[in-house]
Amino acid sequence: MSLSQRLARLFALITATFAASAIAGKEPAIATGKMLGDTCASCHGTRGKSFDEYMPSLAGIDRQQLVRAMRDYRADRRASVVMNRIAKGYDDREIEAIADYFSRIR
Numbered sequence: 001m002s003l004s005q006r007l008a009r010l011f012a013l014i015t016a017t018f019a020a021s022a023i024a025g026k027e028p029a030i031a032t033g034k035m036l037g038d039t040c041a042s043c044h045g046t047r048g049k050s051f052d053e054y055m056p057s058l059a060g061i062d063r064q065q066l067v068r069a070m071r072d073y074r075a076d077r078r079a080s081v082v083m084n085r086i087a088k089g090y091d092d093r094e095i096e097a098i099a100d101y102f103s104r105i106r
C-alpha cells in the first residue's frame with residue numbers, strides 16, 4: 001500500500017472515529033467496533049452474517065477467537081489470501097473493539 005493510500009485510510013478512520021463518538025457518546029468502544037466491523041461486511045456479510053458457505057460468519061464468534069485470528073493474520077502466523085493485508089490495518093485496541101462488536105451479535 002502506498003503512503004498516500006495509508007494516509008487516506010488513516011484520515012478516513014479518524015473522521016469515522018470522531019463521527020462515531022460524536023453520535024454515540026455513551027459507548028465509544030461499541031460504536032468504534034461497529035464502524036470498523038462494518039468494513040468487513042462486503043466479505044463476511046452484513047453484521048457478520050455470512051451469505052456464502054465458504055466465508056466464515058463473524059456474528060457471535062468467540063471474542064478471543066477473533067482477537068487471536070486477527071493477531072495471527074497480522075503477524076503472518078496464519079496464512080490467508082486477503083486477511084493478512086486487512087489485519088495489518090488494525091492495532092490491538094481496534095481489534096478488541098471489533099471483537100466486542102461481533103461477539104455480541106446474536
Ligand code: HEC
Nearest residue numbers: 036039040042043056066069070079080081082083086098
Ligand atoms: C475481501 C474479503 C474480506 C474482507 C473485507 C474481510 N475478510 Fe476476514 N476473511 C476473508 C476470508 C476469505 C477468510 C477465510 C479464509 C482465509 O483465512 O483466507 C476470512 C477469515 C476471517 C477470520 C477467521 C475466522 C475463523 O473462523 O477463524 C476472521 C476472524 C476475519 N476474517 C475477520 C475479519 C475482520 C474483522 C474483517 C474487517 C476488519 C475482515 N475479516 C474483512 C475475507 C475477508
